[in-house]
Amino acid sequence: MISTQALLEAEGLAPPVAGDAFAALQPVFFGLSYLRIAAAAERFPSADDALAMSAAQVAAVAAVALAWFAAAGGDAAATAAAVASDPAAGAVLAWTALASTALTVVLQTYALKRVSAATASLVVSSEPLWAALLAAMLLGETDYGPFDFAGAALVLAASLGPNVLPDDLFARNDDDP
Numbered sequence: 352m353i354s355t356q357a358l359l360e361a362e363g364l365a366p367p368v369a370g371d372a373f374a375a376l377q378p379v380f381f382g383l384s385y386l387r388i389a390a391a392a393e394r395f396p397s398a399d400d401a402l403a404m405s406a407a408q409v410a411a412v413a414a415v416a417l418a419w420f421a422a423a424g425g426d427a428a429a430t431a432a433a434v435a436s437d438p439a440a441g442a443v444l445a446w447t448a449l450a451s452t453a454l455t456v457v458l459q460t461y462a463l464k465r466v467s468a469a470t471a472s473l474v475v476s477s478e479p480l481w482a483a484l485l486a487a488m489l490l491g492e493t494d495y496g497p498f499d500f501a502g503a504a505l506v507l508a509a510s511l512g513p514n515v516l517p518d519d520l521f522a523r524n525d526d527d528p
Contacts, residue, residue, distance in 0.1 A: 401460045
């Protein structure tokens with residue numbers, strides 16, 4: 352996944368910065384979270400359990416975001432005043448909190464009760480393709496290069512491969528060393 356992300360972002364490549372380390376670790380931590388959520392969903396199968404797990408995840412995201420804000424020297428009063436004085440900023444903040452975070456966490460938790468963590472990871476890894484498609488359709492962006500197409504091909508191969516390849520292709524044989 353990290354090499355695919357690198358190919359998708361390699362056009363106009365600039366020297367790495369500290370934030371690139373976080374971007375490189377993001378797929379690792381998302382994958383680990385899918386495995387943990389799937390295991391918890393198996394252990395606690397009811398819809399109420401899924402909602403409680405979602406609430407815990409959103410609370411954890413909020414706690415980490417607040418800690419990061421405080422560590423960065425954020426001024427809560429000034430930020431609240433700025434958001435209150437700008438309706439667009441309030442709308443963006445509400446959308447980010449409710450749709451981009453809370454709703455997606457709830458949907459993800461319910462989805463991981465029904466599909467494997469591996470399948471969910473493959474579906475989520477297609478997000479850059481959807482973003483590029485929407486950018487092309489809605490914004491008219493057409494400046495895609497060979498790295499973009501190579502990255503897209505890897506994402507599609509990883510997503511479609513398990514559905515078209517024989518089930519026993521990667522089965523482990525206990526006689527193998």
